[in-house]
Amino acid sequence: MRKLRMGMIGGGQGSFIGEVHRIAARLDGHIDLVCGAFSSTPERSLESGRALHIQENRCYANFEEMIEKEKNLPSTERMDFVAIVTPNHMHFSPAKLALQNGFHVVCDKPLTLTLEEAFSLERIVNSSGLLFVLTHNYPSSPMIQQARAMVLEGEFGQIRKVVVQYLQGWLSTALENTGQKQAAWRVDPSKSGIGGALGDIGTHAHNLVEFTTGLKIVELAADLGKFGKNRVLDDDGNVLIRLENGAKGSLSFSQIALGEENNLAISVYGDKGSFTWRQENPNELVTRWLDKPKTIYTPNGVSTSSIASSFSRIPAGHPEGYLEAFANIYKNFAIHLNEYLDGKMNGPANYPGIKEGVRGMQFIYACVNSSENNSDWKKI
Amino acid sequence: MRKLRMGMIGGGQGSFIGEVHRIAARLDGHIDLVCGAFSSTPERSLESGRALHIQENRCYANFEEMIEKEKNLPSTERMDFVAIVTPNHMHFSPAKLALQNGFHVVCDKPLTLTLEEAFSLERIVNSSGLLFVLTHNYPSSPMIQQARAMVLEGEFGQIRKVVVQYLQGWLSTALENTGQKQAAWRVDPSKSGIGGALGDIGTHAHNLVEFTTGLKIVELAADLGKFGKNRVLDDDGNVLIRLENGAKGSLSFSQIALGEENNLAISVYGDKGSFTWRQENPNELVTRWLDKPKTIYTPNGVSTSSIASSFSRIPAGHPEGYLEAFANIYKNFAIHLNEYLDGKMNGPANYPGIKEGVRGMQFIYACVNSSENNSDWKKI
Amino acid sequence: MRKLRMGMIGGGQGSFIGEVHRIAARLDGHIDLVCGAFSSTPERSLESGRALHIQENRCYANFEEMIEKEKNLPSTERMDFVAIVTPNHMHFSPAKLALQNGFHVVCDKPLTLTLEEAFSLERIVNSSGLLFVLTHNYPSSPMIQQARAMVLEGEFGQIRKVVVQYLQGWLSTALENTGQKQAAWRVDPSKSGIGGALGDIGTHAHNLVEFTTGLKIVELAADLGKFGKNRVLDDDGNVLIRLENGAKGSLSFSQIALGEENNLAISVYGDKGSFTWRQENPNELVTRWLDKPKTIYTPNGVSTSSIASSFSRIPAGHPEGYLEAFANIYKNFAIHLNEYLDGKMNGPANYPGIKEGVRGMQFIYACVNSSENNSDWKKI
Amino acid sequence: MRKLRMGMIGGGQGSFIGEVHRIAARLDGHIDLVCGAFSSTPERSLESGRALHIQENRCYANFEEMIEKEKNLPSTERMDFVAIVTPNHMHFSPAKLALQNGFHVVCDKPLTLTLEEAFSLERIVNSSGLLFVLTHNYPSSPMIQQARAMVLEGEFGQIRKVVVQYLQGWLSTALENTGQKQAAWRVDPSKSGIGGALGDIGTHAHNLVEFTTGLKIVELAADLGKFGKNRVLDDDGNVLIRLENGAKGSLSFSQIALGEENNLAISVYGDKGSFTWRQENPNELVTRWLDKPKTIYTPNGVSTSSIASSFSRIPAGHPEGYLEAFANIYKNFAIHLNEYLDGKMNGPANYPGIKEGVRGMQFIYACVNSSENNSDWKKI
Incomplete structure (x- = not known):
């Protein structure tokens, strides 16, 4: 290589x-x-x-x-x-x-x-x-890979319900007026686009739903909020979602959820089992079942799938986090690009790309459109 | 007495x-x-x-x-x-x-x-x-009393966002066809009314929002689901909510969230602080702040308010649960009724009553009405 | 009845x-x-x-x-x-x-x-x-019953290691000098006996080890501490333990572990599996296995044993705690005494009795004896 | 640089x-x-x-x-x-x-x-x-830096009690006979020395006690176990410890704690406050206090010390783990070596070195010596 x-x-x-x-x-x-x-x-x-x-x-x-x-x-x-x-x-x-x-x-x-x-x-x-890589990093977390693999193998059955949230509190105050650059451009539509928190973190929640379930969100009804004084972009939102197979769910995001650090969490419920993953302690995948007790998967732990293990570098119990998940994108891109340069690509990319990027933009536009129309249902 | x-x-x-x-x-x-x-x-x-x-x-x-x-x-x-x-x-x-x-x-x-x-x-x-008592039991949990007391004293500031969920999985299968009586009447509109999971547990979530924040939900947009085969009542729902002071939020409930036991959880975010409470481990109240680290209150623990302590019977670290919270309703009703019989009532009831009951019914009707009208916003 | x-x-x-x-x-x-x-x-x-x-x-x-x-x-x-x-x-x-x-x-x-x-x-x-009942209450917690049942059925294999702790902090300060009666008699040997924290809570830890493993502690080496000024009885202790089957372990207790409320926790490791239980969140039994991922049992949850369910009153997810476990002693005693009065006793008591009481006293004496002899090993 | x-x-x-x-x-x-x-x-x-x-x-x-x-x-x-x-x-x-x-x-x-x-x-x-660096990595975890800084500033008062454990289960079976190289050399005294699990992970526990408290363990009584068939080195141990200021504690380690992944955890209790840190979720430092509720510090979170923040690379809520802590050693060594090469060293190394290495070897020898002498107290 x-x-x-x-x-x-x-x-x-x-x-x-x-x-x-x-x-x-x-x-x-x-x-x-x-x-x-x-x-x-x-x-x-x-x-x-x-x-x-x-x-x-x-x-x-x-x-x-x-x-x-x-x-x-x-x-x-x-x-x-x-x-x-x-x-x-x-x-x-x-x-x-x-x-x-x-x-x-x-x-x-x-x-x-x-x-x-x-x-x-x-x-x-x-x-x-x-090659084009979009750095949605959370899908490269080992336990998200585990969850997706289990969904795709049908272990959880038909998906019925999704509850996802991405809550931060760092824009609870008018941080954008203090010279903090990260805050300043995110509240400025000329730099951020039509979504505020929606574009910044709502898109992560959207991406995670579609990645883990393998299902598209086909319709949504959004209620965006602008709580920070003089803000022109949303800093909060609550969204009803419907998936292509008839599943329903709720998606909530915020950057004014005071005290939340980076609370991204997703629960997916099927008719055979369910899972929950929380980004702030990413090395656990909680699964629940009809006929056996709650079971916790860990990176490189007992029974963890080989695909999940390929997104992990060290033995079970040695926590990996945000940076390692992000690095998995670069690692998999490096392998893929090597194959490209060698003219022998083995299967599709295992990182997000242009398609996921377009989906994210469609999600932003659908949310804003719905919210401006009194939370009417809008198709993506 | x-x-x-x-x-x-x-x-x-x-x-x-x-x-x-x-x-x-x-x-x-x-x-x-x-x-x-x-x-x-x-x-x-x-x-x-x-x-x-x-x-x-x-x-x-x-x-x-x-x-x-x-x-x-x-x-x-x-x-x-x-x-x-x-x-x-x-x-x-x-x-x-x-x-x-x-x-x-x-x-x-x-x-x-x-x-x-x-x-x-x-x-x-x-x-x-x-006297009339409605047994919404969760408000009588000590840490919910603590949360409400802190909200009312303004410790969390102006409330901006609420995320509440009440997730159960016991109706994931067609339990109602097995002779299980609890399931049978709950899916039967002649016994349950127009709400299924909505009436059974959605009302607890609604009640908890209004109780802890001291604010009314004035408007909602609901998307109810009927996932169990042949069910005529909802067994799942996702609801956008707006509170009387302009706060927004999302409320999700389900009885087909497979594997969930009794996962009632609420997070409330103000402009000075926030809290989270989870029913399945009810003896912790997580609070977060602008200018100090995350702080955990416990029943009878250091700094817990006297009102919360009056809803607890034993020292800190000795877990009390569902039954004790329920018993607090009866205890406080017994005290109140004694006062009534003595002709000397000291202040209002500290348990839910007819007003909360009517609010709950209005919530059920608004949700069903919204859901039948493509999730249009409905006032309560 | x-x-x-x-x-x-x-x-x-x-x-x-x-x-x-x-x-x-x-x-x-x-x-x-x-x-x-x-x-x-x-x-x-x-x-x-x-x-x-x-x-x-x-x-x-x-x-x-x-x-x-x-x-x-x-x-x-x-x-x-x-x-x-x-x-x-x-x-x-x-x-x-x-x-x-x-x-x-x-x-x-x-x-x-x-x-x-x-x-x-x-x-x-x-x-x-x-009939004689000794109110060690923790064995009557449903998840402790579950653990013991699984140990006795050999699910965890041969027990090798035990780590148990019972940590409280309420005697971190000289509470006994403030008129607090609970503290006053516990530090007074004429009322407490030769053990302080040892007798009060160390005995719970000892009892829990023997109850859950079904094995006796046969030998111990103890290092007791007296950290509170002028205290004549121990307020802290660390103990090496050896069980009758060759298993080893450590037992730590304290009433000067500042900030701890009632942190009793036990982990038991066999050659096929292991478990951990924490009193402060008693409605979970964590189990770990050679060939499957970590599994969480809950009272009345999926796969919970019938014996554990008989120590629980309400459905899964509805937390029961200290008082319910304590009440299980009285309930089981009431059933047993009814059988006694009817002259038809069905099997042995399922609550602690005189034998457990004597074991506890022997544990206290062995610890004090060991500690006074520079932590020499003493038999119980 | x-x-x-x-x-x-x-x-x-x-x-x-x-x-x-x-x-x-x-x-x-x-x-x-x-x-x-x-x-x-x-x-x-x-x-x-x-x-x-x-x-x-x-x-x-x-x-x-x-x-x-x-x-x-x-x-x-x-x-x-x-x-x-x-x-x-x-x-x-x-x-x-x-x-x-x-x-x-x-x-x-x-x-x-x-x-x-x-x-x-x-x-x-x-x-x-x-320059000489010994790669004890856990002291370079941000929340361990936070704990040590708070201890040294006296926030927890006089230290009285320490409970530390390092539990793994990967040698529960005879992995060394399967060709697994990591296992093979660790059970071989010609490659490992006189300590098995003791040298491999017991030393981490020892190091963490001395690093976080700033106090030396001056005396210990150890009971080492050899549970794996035919093992000549310990695979388990329980140790009573005494610190130079009179504090006492217990230290337990194991590689036969079946199902444990990498469960290193330390609790330190002073007369003003206490803390607990768990390696498997390293981004939380739980602290407890006489006069205020339990408080949770996080890397780069509210009120986290600047020294802890210098061991963290990304904002609060973005988990860092084992590799980042390890990289902190190299980063701080790189800075120190640059200063060395420039002839201008600013203060002492902020990574472990030869002294910590010698302490660790002394700890191993004292434990083995004590265990071979029926757990007599041995000085380090």
Whole structure:
């Protein structure tokens, strides 16, 4: 397996998600960060790059320069792919340019600023024949893999009910007015798009429902809230959902759920069994059954499926968390890209991609549309 | 404090809730069960009464006989109040007759079969001047009292969001076809009314929201489900809720959430703090704060309020549960009724009554109405 | 089943355990408290009795008077048994007198003040042919019954290791100097005997090990601590234990484990499986296995044994706690005593008795002896 | 900050801890693995190195060759330090040779095969002036840092009691006879030394007690068990401990605690407060207090100390685990080594070193000595 070269767009000093991507890319030793356009000014990009041990001549002023110059490097040096870790309004243009110049793309979620951009990017990805990764990280948690594998094997039977929540409290106060950059762009529709908390974390909840159940949410009725003073985007929402097989459920998200840290939790109920997973203690999958007592699966624990184990690095009882799940995306992408470069791809990607990205944008638009129409049911 | 005499309507052998009421009434030693119309036949009523050490001549064939005969006993022997523990369709008539004959009433929830009966019973209670208890038991759990006290003192600030669920799985299969009596009447609209799981447990969730927040749910949009084959009543539901102060939330209930035992849980978020309580481990109240770490209150634990302690009987760390909470209703009713009999009532009842009963019926009707109208918002 | 009549010795106003015994006796409706010698003065005994709705002429000045006078009542009125809920130094004499006068005895733990008294009482009980109950309550918790049943059926295989702890923090400060009566007598050797926390809660841990494993602790090495200023009795201890089959373990108890409420927890490891039970959330039994994932049993839950279910009153998910477990002792004693009175006893008692009482005293003496001899191993 | 170059001794294919060290070293991007003597044969070392993207000429046949050849490389290419990740019997020689040739050392625990080697290595380290890291990873968990900081600031008062356990079940069966390499060397005294589970995990428990309390264990009485058939080393142990300030405690460890995965847990009780930490859910620190309710600290959560936050990489609620704690050692070593190379060291190391290594060996020897002498108290 060859080592891959990554160029990063965004993720300069002060970024949260940029460092997450770098740790995730580093963790398994198959990816080197070789260049970047880390910030909006050349000086800050250079400063960020130096701290990351990047050669100065590969710390670029902007993504256009990076793509142009890297393209002209010899293939043994040139970056293999870009990682886009900017706010939402800066996903589409760099992704498009990278793909048009032959670079594979890893992109943070939600996919784009607008649904139109999402459809456009989908066409570009599909016609490019290149790999595209959307970093919904929670599906790469071992116990979510375990849950999905059990659902797909029919262990829980026909799915009937889903209860999912993603609750945070960090925007309970007007953090956006304090100079906190993470807060500032998330409440700004020109950078976030039409969804606030909805786009930032509601999409994770949506993605997790569809990933674990293997079923699409086909219809929803949403009631979005704007509790922070002067906010124009939602910071809270409650959504009724219906799945393609007739299952029903409720989805709740918030960034004003004061005191909640990162409380993503999902429960799925079938007619043979059910499961619950909680992100804040991700190394347990609680399952319940008609004819036997509640059973707890753990990563690499007794009876855990081999697919779940392939998303875990260390023995049972040694907790892995957010970063390891994120790194699983990069690891699986690295394997997949190696296969691509070798011309021998073994089956489909086991990480989220452009399709999941478009679904997420459709979810955002359906929620906003429903909420603006008095919570009428809207199809996705 | 005098000892009080209770007559029971329903609760014969095979009843679940009848024995719960009896344990609850016995627990603190202030109430004696002296008579009953326990079953639909005189023979079974007698048999049940004997097992309960009731005098044979006070094991009545039906509630009409019981009320008639007890009324004619000397006041030193006569029952003081009736406890109605029958299915929903048998709440209104015995309650009405008891009140009309001067007996106080303890009644299981939901209040009545229909909303019309509820309004009618409200008028009867109010004009009678007698005490009326509705046994929503969860408010009498010490940590729910703690939560409510903290809300009312403003510790959590302005309430913004509520997430409540009441999930059971016991009707995941067609238990009603197996001869199980609890299941049979609950899926039968002639005995349950227009709500299935909605009336049985959805009303507990509704009651808990209004009790803990001190706020009314003023509007809701419901999506009820009927997953069990041939069921005519709901066995599942998801509801968007709006509270009178502008708070929003989601309420989910189910009796087909396979594997769930009695998973009632509520989280309430204000702009200064928040709390979570889970019925299955009721002796913890998790609170979260802007400026201090997560804090766990326990019954009789450090800093627990005196009101919460008055709902607890033993030192911290000695778990109390469902029966103790239920017994708190009877204990507080016994104190209140003593005050009533002494002609010196100290403040309002600290147990649910007719008002909560009517609210619950309104909640059921609003949910059904909304669900039948494609989840349109309906006012309560 | 006839109703039984109980007389109480001790348990006047301000007592903790007296009220626990009364609630436990009342809960299932088979026992009436008919008389008592509740306090050390006739006036306070009378006052306590009145609050308990006891006839004034059956509120006795002391236990001698009670036994004498009750004995002379007609057999249809006379108490059937006494419940002794006094401090340890007041167990032996009333138990002896009651037995000698034909009354069955329920006695709080530890059995007596001294080991000599324990042996003496054992002889008296055995020669009396009467029933004797020692209220170690934790074995009557449904999930402890489940654990024991599984051990005895060999599901966990050969037991190898036990880790048990009983940690409280209520004597972290010099509570005994504040007038708190519970604390005062427990630190006083003339009332407690030679064990402090050891006798009060260490004996519960010891009893739970022997009950759940069905194995005797045959040898121990103890290191007792006296952390409270001027205390003459232990308030903390750590003990190495060896079981009769070669299993080893550690037992730790404390009343200066600041902040702990009533943290009794036991883990038992065999060569086929293991279990953990925690008193503060008693409605879960965690089990672990060689060849299947961790499994959680609950009272009346799926696959719970019928024996465990017979110690539970309400459906799964409805938490029962300390009082219900305590009441199980009284319930099972009431059934047993009915059988005794009918002359048809079906099998042995399913509650602790004199043998467990003597074992507990031997445990106390072995610990003190070991600790005074530099933690040398001592046999029990 | 310059990037550092690491050479690895051991850690070839099939190694568990080798990959852990590599992930830990990579995670923050300050360390490159540049060479290694990964296995006992040149061929397997080469194969392992290739999979790790190491230049073939720097995949060495053994550690002697590696140290010799690296020493002769230019200083801009030469490795800066070695990481020793071999079984215990192969710690001393490579550490000694590396230090004698000017290379800093990172070494897995326990320090050496024998206590004599430990003292000898301590002298070598001290006289070398080079940096030495012992990878006890648990102290680098954020919530352990939080606990220690609170202890040192006196928040819990005078420490009185410690209860610590490290329970695993993976050696419940004779795994060593199945070809499993991790098991095989751990039960072999020629590779493990005189401690089995004692050396492997008992030392972690010992280290955690001394790290969190800032107090030395000065005396212990141990009862070691050998439950696996034909085992010559302990696979289980229970230990009474006494700390230098008079505190007492119990320490239990096992590798035959069937079903336990990696259950390391510590509770420390002072006269003002107490804490509990559980490794399997490491992102919570439970604290308890005299005058306020139980409080839960989380990494980067409200009120968490800045020192704890410096051991965490992502916001509150995003779980970090075993690998992140391990990586903290490498990160802090990288910072420290940079300071060393710059000649400006800011304060002492914030990772374990040679002193902790010698303490651990003394603990092993004291336990074995005590256990062989019928659990007599032995001083460390």
